Amino acid sequence: xxxxxxxxxxxxxxxxxxxxxxxxxxxxxxxxxxxxxxxxxxxxxxxxxxxxxxxxxxxxxxxxxxxxxxxxxxxxxxxxxxxxxxxxxxxxxxxxxxxxxxxxxxxxxxxxxxxxxxxxxxxxxxxxxxxxxxxxxxxxxxxxxxxxxxxxxxxxxxxxxxxxxxxxxxxxxxxxxxxxxxxxxxxxxxxxxxxxxxxxxxxxxxxxxxxxxxxxxxxxxxxxxxxxxxxxxxxxxxxxxxxxxxxxxxxxxxxxxxxxxxxxxxxxxxxxxxxxxxxxxxxxxxxxxxxxxxxxxxxxxxx
Amino acid sequence: xxxxxxxxxxxxxxxxxxxxxxxxxxxxxxxxxxxxxxxxxxxxxxxxxxxxxxxxxxxxxxxxxxxxxxxxxxxxxxxxxxxxxxxxxxxxxxxxxxxxxxxxxxxxxxxxxxxxxxxxxxxxxxxxxxxxxxxxxxxxxxxxxxxxxxxxxxxxxxxxxxxxxxxxxxxxxxxxxxxxxxxxxxxxxxxxxxxxxxxxxxxxxxxxxxxxxxxxxxxxxxxxxxxxxxxxxxxxxxxxxxxxxxxxxxxxxxxxxxxxxxxxxxxxxxxxxxxxxxxxxxxxxxxxxxxxxxxxxxxxxxxxxxxxxxxxxxxxxxxxxxxxxxxxxxxxxxxxxxxxxxxxxxxxxxxxxxxxxxxxxxxxx
Numbered sequence: 001x002x003x004x005x006x007x008x009x010x011x012x013x014x015x016x017x018x019x020x021x022x023x024x025x026x027x028x029x030x031x032x033x034x035x036x037x038x039x040x041x042x043x044x045x046x047x048x049x050x051x052x053x054x055x056x057x058x059x060x061x062x063x064x065x066x067x068x069x070x071x072x073x074x075x076x077x078x079x080x081x082x083x084x085x086x087x088x089x090x091x092x093x094x095x096x097x098x099x100x101x102x103x104x105x106x107x108x109x110x111x112x113x114x115x116x117x118x119x120x121x122x123x124x125x126x127x128x129x130x131x132x133x134x135x136x137x138x139x140x141x142x143x144x145x146x147x148x149x150x151x152x153x154x155x156x157x158x159x160x161x162x163x164x165x166x167x168x169x170x171x172x173x174x175x176x177x178x179x180x181x182x183x184x185x186x187x188x189x190x191x192x193x194x195x196x197x198x199x200x201x202x203x204x205x206x207x208x209x210x211x212x213x214x215x216x217x218x219x220x221x222x223x224x225x226x227x228x229x230x231x232x233x234x235x236x237x238x239x240x241x242x243x244x245x246x247x248x249x250x251x252x253x254x255x256x257x258x259x260x261x262x263x264x265x266x267x268x269x270x271x272x273x274x275x276x277x278x279x280x281x282x283x284x285x286x287x288x289x290x291x292x293x294x295x296x297x298x299x300x301x302x303x
Numbered sequence: 304x305x306x307x308x309x310x311x312x313x314x315x316x317x318x319x320x321x322x323x324x325x326x327x328x329x330x331x332x333x334x335x336x337x338x339x340x341x342x343x344x345x346x347x348x349x350x351x352x353x354x355x356x357x358x359x360x361x362x363x364x365x366x367x368x369x370x371x372x373x374x375x376x377x378x379x380x381x382x383x384x385x386x387x388x389x390x391x392x393x394x395x396x397x398x399x400x401x402x403x404x405x406x407x408x409x410x411x412x413x414x415x416x417x418x419x420x421x422x423x424x425x426x427x428x429x430x431x432x433x434x435x436x437x438x439x440x441x442x443x444x445x446x447x448x449x450x451x452x453x454x455x456x457x458x459x460x461x462x463x464x465x466x467x468x469x470x471x472x473x474x475x476x477x478x479x480x481x482x483x484x485x486x487x488x489x490x491x492x493x494x495x496x497x498x499x500x501x502x503x504x505x506x507x508x509x510x511x512x513x514x515x516x517x518x519x520x521x522x523x524x525x526x527x528x529x530x531x532x533x534x535x536x537x538x539x540x541x542x543x544x545x546x547x548x549x550x551x552x553x554x555x556x557x558x559x560x561x562x563x564x565x566x567x568x569x570x571x572x573x574x575x576x577x578x579x580x581x582x583x584x585x586x587x588x589x590x591x592x593x594x595x596x597x598x599x600x601x602x603x604x605x606x607x608x609x610x611x612x613x614x615x616x617x618x619x620x621x622x623x624x625x626x627x628x629x630x631x632x633x634x635x636x637x638x639x640x641x642x643x644x645x646x647x648x649x650x651x652x653x654x655x656x657x658x659x660x661x662x663x664x665x666x667x668x
Binding site: 114203 | 321360361362381382383384387388389391393395396397398399408409412413456457460
């Protein structure tokens with residue numbers, strides 16, 4: 001047996017990858033197929049699906065035309081779900097944008113420190129991961145609440161005389177997501193910027209480039225792979241986020257994640273939830289592929 | 304236009320060390336670099352030569368003192384506004400750009416239109432003898448080629464001064480020798496002032512019109528190569544440039560320009576010197592190994608008896624180690640002019656080391 005593996009390189013390879021591959025097959029690909037199946041059948045009365053299954057494309061139709069459902073009233077907005085999709089995309093774009101705008105200078109700053117300071121700062125960036133995400137989000141909620149830390153601080157300083165509405169709105173959701181996903185932006189950008197040879201900035205300056213032009217022409221293109229990685233790592237989970245919009249939005253801000261979550265919970269509409277999950281997946285997939293396609297040239301060059 | 308391309312006036316650069324101390328990388332350096340000359344900053348690593356260069360380029364700002372470029376004070380002007388370009392030690396070519404984009408970068412920043420830029424880039428490539436390389440990436444070039452691209456990228460901007468920070472350090476010996484000659488020729492052709500940083504004394508002697516020998520943040524001596532080599536101002540310079548025998552002695556008498564120095568236990572030598580010494584003064588006599596002769600008979604000039612302790616044959620020359628009666632040891636370098644010459648003198652032989660009155664140099668510091 002041992003000799004068989006020793007002699008056979010293909011067997012070695014398959015032997016090494018099969019545990020992981022099996023895991024993904026069993027707990028990722030198979031459930032995905034189940035979701036695909038459920039999205040094409042009618043819902044059952046008490047949740048789950050109707051048995052024996054009745055095949056339909058109604059779930060997808062409902063997504064693009066909310067009024068297609070038999071339960072829709074006269075004031076029905078056909079673009080209700082499309083709107084929520086769009087809204088989620090917008091929030092995700094805003095969060096991604098700020099993660100990069102805030103994360104890039106931070107990564108730059110950290111990369112320019114002495115080794116020991118650098119390590120310490122990177123640990124500070126990673127430390128929040130040691131705490132449960134839910135706990136952190138609740139903590140942030142306490143900071144932003146009407147009687148919360150920030151409001152009482154500002155009121156005590158007499159900067160404001162009545163509490164600001166910082167919670168249960170889109171702003172709160174964006175702040176919550178930004179807080180949760182900033183480290184995901186910092187890590188890949190830091191990795192890129194740390195490798196960047198800063199003598200190239202001196203060379204650019206030497207050749208007459210003011211700092212901002214040297215940045216745009218030399219440093220940014222060369223650290224772009226990190227920025228793209230940050231973009232994907234933040235945008236993809238944020239567009240489907242549901243805990244943060246639920247807690248920080250107080251149920252008032254609907255995102256795709258909360259919508260899907262509701263279909264499997266209170267609405268008991270598994271087929272519709274499945275259809276939405278798959279459409280979201282497809283959209284993100286197309287977006288990411290398109291982005292990588294358009295940026296491979298730049299990315300390759302920067303390598 | 305001012306006759307000096309670059310002037311450093313009492314320039315100081317201090318750094319804070321990680322331990323919190325203050326380190327003067329450059330300590331009150333004053334030097335004038337003439338327009339159109341090939342000027343070298345020579346010294347071991349940490350002597351302040353690179354820091355000086357970086358201050359002239361504008362990458363570092365002096366803590367104190369002034370830097371003038373063609374008479375204009377530029378001490379605090381940022382690098383991108385100085386009429387100076389640099390060839391970096393590791394070339395610092397932009398890896399994400401083509402050779403054409405690299406060389407054209409300076410012109411692009413000045414807003415030169417694309418067509419003219421292309422034309423001038425190909426001219427610059429002709430100049431460094433790499434025509435047709437426009438579309439290559441730096442990674443696809445050899446070290447020597449990258450070096451030339453870096454040179455073209457700097458020279459295309461027609462800088463008033465070109466700074467070179469050990470540009471040949473990464474090349475192998477043969478290529479380095481070639482590039483030395485090429486750089487020197489190029490400098491004569493374009494007529495731009497070159498300031499060249501190197502730790503290689505031979506390189507500095509070969510290429511420079513003038514050399515500043517630096518140590519511990521101070522410029523010890525500034526002068527033409529012959530001057531630095533033949534008339535070093537201090538033991539440090541004599542030791543750093545070429546090989547030197549130092550023999551400690553005491554001044555016995557001085558008669559005009561002729562000084563008699565006694566080597567303890569060995570004898571008295573006569574040395575021509577323009578400086579005046581007091582009788583009994585402790586001095587060091589610097590003797591270049593190639594200016595000493597080994598004889599079995601007495602010659603005109605100084606003759607000191609000694610015993611040969613070692614003989615090293617190195618092809619062009621033979622090196623002899625000779626111990627004098629007083630215990631002082633000197634190295635003597637004889638050229639192997641005739642076949643079998645190195646076999647004439649052997650270890651243990653009694654010989655006479657002779658040298659003229661003018662070849663030694665008396666140093667006090």
